[in-house]
Amino acid sequence: MRYKFSLFMALAFALFLFPMSAWSARDYPPEIPDSRVEIYKSVDGVDLRVWIFEPTDHQASDRRAAIVFFFGGGWNGGSPAQFEQQARYLAARGMVAIMADYRVKSRNGTLANIAVMDAKAAIRWVRVNAAQLGVDPDRIAASGGSAGGHLAAATAMLPGHDINNADRAVSATPNAMILYNPVLITAAIEDYPDLSAEKLEKLEHRLGAEPESMSPYHNVKAGLPPSIIFHGKDDPTVPYQSVELFTEEMKSAGNRCELVGYEDQRHGFFNYGRGDNWAYTDTMRRTDEFLVSLGWLTRP
Numbered sequence: 001m002r003y004k005f006s007l008f009m010a011l012a013f014a015l016f017l018f019p020m021s022a023w024s025a026r027d028y029p030p031e032i033p034d035s036r037v038e039i040y041k042s043v044d045g046v047d048l049r050v051w052i053f054e055p056t057d058h059q060a061s062d063r064r065a066a067i068v069f070f071f072g073g074g075w076n077g078g079s080p081a082q083f084e085q086q087a088r089y090l091a092a093r094g095m096v097a098i099m100a101d102y103r104v105k106s107r108n109g110t111l112a113n114i115a116v117m118d119a120k121a122a123i124r125w126v127r128v129n130a131a132q133l134g135v136d137p138d139r140i141a142a143s144g145g146s147a148g149g150h151l152a153a154a155t156a157m158l159p160g161h162d163i164n165n166a167d168r169a170v171s172a173t174p175n176a177m178i179l180y181n182p183v184l185i186t187a188a189i190e191d192y193p194d195l196s197a198e199k200l201e202k203l204e205h206r207l208g209a210e211p212e213s214m215s216p217y218h219n220v221k222a223g224l225p226p227s228i229i230f231h232g233k234d235d236p237t238v239p240y241q242s243v244e245l246f247t248e249e250m251k252s253a254g255n256r257c258e259l260v261g262y263e264d265q266r267h268g269f270f271n272y273g274r275g276d277n278w279a280y281t282d283t284m285r286r287t288d289e290f291l292v293s294l295g296w297l298t299r300p
Helices: 002-017 080-092 112-128 147-157 165-169 197-207 240-252 278-293
Strands: 036-043 046-053 064-070 096-100 135-145 176-180 227-232 257-262
Touching: 036 112, 046 080, 046 112, 064 080, 064 112, 064 147, 080 096, 080 135, 080 278, 096 112, 112 135, 112 147, 112 197, 135 147, 147 176, 176 278, 227 240, 227 278, 240 257, 257 278
Parallel strands: 064 096, 064 135, 135 176, 176 227, 227 257
Antiparallel strands: 036 046, 046 096
């Protein structure tokens, strides 16, 4: 009880101290105050950036746990600032928190498979530059919402979809996954009527690659990183049954996978600025507890 109370107070303080800024306007590229910006990849004339929040008095000699956030938007749009408040909070708790850009259809004319390449490149960039970033290369979490949740899972689960073979010299697999209403099924499976042939055809046009190669569910295996999923039970965009099936598959393969369902909640319920922020606060409390259970954070 003491831990939950202390964490609630920390979240309440973060809400007071850091009012919503860039995400409210959804500007692109975003201006995120107090963050440090670096380019993690340049491709086809596009500089892909990361926005970094660091703990107070952070030094390159530190070996902090890190988290990389991928925004949602159907692989079509969105802003890296979506997870600004989550990143600020986790930096205040002692992690290096990173928000990554990636190519999307509305800005770059690209499909989901290109976004997967970029997401993998972002994880690799953090691992390659761990010493300069003050990051432990063996404690990197991937996180995201909706299509960004798909990308976070893709870094751990989808073989291929790399720009070239040289990329594979450094692992793109994160050490943990924290997923918010993620897209985890992109190909047909038995006993899943919510993903009809019509929906599959529409989805396939967004993928840019063979559907099963882009589907985390279809690529579950043993030895995947521990994960936690937050999902609204009334989500009309990504049905709750999809994450239930994914969780069952993960557990059957011997992986740690926790699913937290929220009654009466729809897509994007967790975002900062929704209602009175109770869902943001609760998902962050549970995120914190998950990271404490991994030994990446200490109890406040």
